[in-house]
Amino acid sequence: MNKVSQKAMKTSLEDVMGSMHTNLSTADLVEKILNRKEGILTSNGAIRATTGKYTGRSPKDKFIVKDSLSESAVEWGSINQPISEDIFFNLYDKVMDYLKQQNELYSFKGFAGADAHYRLPIDVVTELAWHNLFARQLFIKPNDDELTDHQTEFTVISAPGFKADPKTDGTHSECFVMISFEHKMVLIGGTEYAGEIKKSIFSVMNFLLPNQDILSMHCSANVGREGDVALFFGLSGTGKTTLSADPERKLIGDDEHAWSNNGVFNIEGGCYAKCINLSAEKEPQIYNAIRFGSVLENVMVDLHSRLPDYDDTTLTENTRAAYPIDYIDNIVQPSIAGHPNTIIFLTADAFGVLPPISKLTKEQAMYHFLSGYTSKLAGTERGVTSPEATFSTCFGAPFLPLPAVTYATMLGEKIDQFNANVYLVNTGWTGGPYGTGNRIDLSYTRAMIHAALNGELNQTETVRDDVFGLNIPTHCPGVPSKVLTPKKTWDQPEQYDQKARELAVKFHENFRKFNHITDDIKNAGPLYTPQ
Helix, strand or coil: CCHHHHHHHHHHHHHCHHHEEECCCHHHHHHHHHHCCCCEECCCCCEEECCCCCCCCCHHHEEEECCCCCCCCCCCCCCCEEECHHHHHHHHHHHHHHHHCCCCEEEEEEEECCCCCCCEEEEEEECCHHHHHHHHHHCECCCHHHHHCCCCCEEEEEECCCCCCHHHHCCCCCCEEEEECCCCEEEEECCCCCHHHHHHHHHHHHHHHHHHCCEEEECEEEECCCCCEEEEEECCCCCHHHHHCCCCCEEEECCEEEEECCEEEECCCEEEEECCCCCCCCCHHHHHHCCCCCEEECCEECCCCCCEECCCCCCCCCCEEEEEHHHCCCECCCCEECCEEEEEEEECCCCCCCCCEEEECHHHHHHHHHHCEEEECCCCCCCCCCCEEEECHHHCHHHCCCCHHHHHHHHHHHHHHHCCEEEEEECCEECCCCCCCEECCHHHHHHHHHHHHCCCCCCCCEEECCCCCCEEECCECCECHHHHCHHHHCCCHHHHHHHHHHHHHHHHHHHCCCCCCCHHHHCCCCCCCCC
């Protein structure tokens, strides 16, 4: 940064401090939110806020500043879009001018990363009080001594009331999320969706941690009574939250983790759970965590009774609840554990052809980690009339600034170093594709995962699938043997072969985008290749 710009940025940030409330308590923030009419109090004590036009992340409006640190490190493309420092400086100055005009601003000083050896001290500066409550519940709160000694290393500035002008500001729309690694800052404007705050810091950690030989991961994690650790990777709809919430195991965290030479630690201090169709019967932990201090986002509420209606999708299907992790009873505190014994990749295969569980070699694990496969279902999105394969690199493509091979290589090294067992678990369909077959029974999936976690599948005989090359256990306690081999569940095996080959081709087509991948990983994909 040139001296003029550096001085301007420093002065602007100092200028807004006069109206800044720093690390207000939960009760203070709730009072501010209600007095400012930013949200309403629901019958369970949570705050409900709405986010207007933007009810989810805006990936086309996310940029990384191309600077001396990022230029040669970031994998640039449609996900990691470059933007110049000049555009960043210009918007920063405009945002600071806008914030100076606000009567009150809010700052949360805390941490990302539960392991004190590797945590990142952050400062989340927000225009809205409810965004600061969100940050307070999602990140790691400091104690009094830590707050006194807090030295911010990365700052998030959220100014949803400031809207960019694409013609003059160099953005794609009024909304923008910009990360500058050199200047250690995230600049957010034009959107009230709080998830941008959470995910921007996750992107930052995904850039910083690998340089410390730490693998950052988009996954949930839990630990058993014997200290055995499990990781659960999976895209939306695969059952990651449901299957990692196990009464016999303690939750480390539900979304973002890192794997260092000391073990696994949660990057966050809270949970950002989906609320669509939430019920006390299906997901009691999440349901009971929504209370005073929690934030409900875009959930419809009866204005008379103030009861949340989790089935109402009037505003969006992406309704959310943010709450601190200690609102969950069965947790590890602090959110740190040992090295993973078992890694589970979850997929909801709507083609009905992947085995419900298969054991992966290290090379297969790296292949399927890079692929990040699941299915979009007919009717879930406009224009989707039949199941569609979807791939998200490393199960978290939108948040990975570095080349995908960086994360996959680290995973392979850690699997070797710590002797972790890796399984691919299909929570999708069997006996036919979506619309013909049936969803794999949840009780069977739980039985298979328990067998994997307990080590019962480590020595079990396997057979090799001739389309995907996956090693399928021949038996598993509590699961009918026929269920384990998907082709046996289809009435017409030749139709299974056709669908399996269709999906195999999609895997191969997707994998062509990866460069600098060794042959042993490329060859760990489906055995079937088109003629």
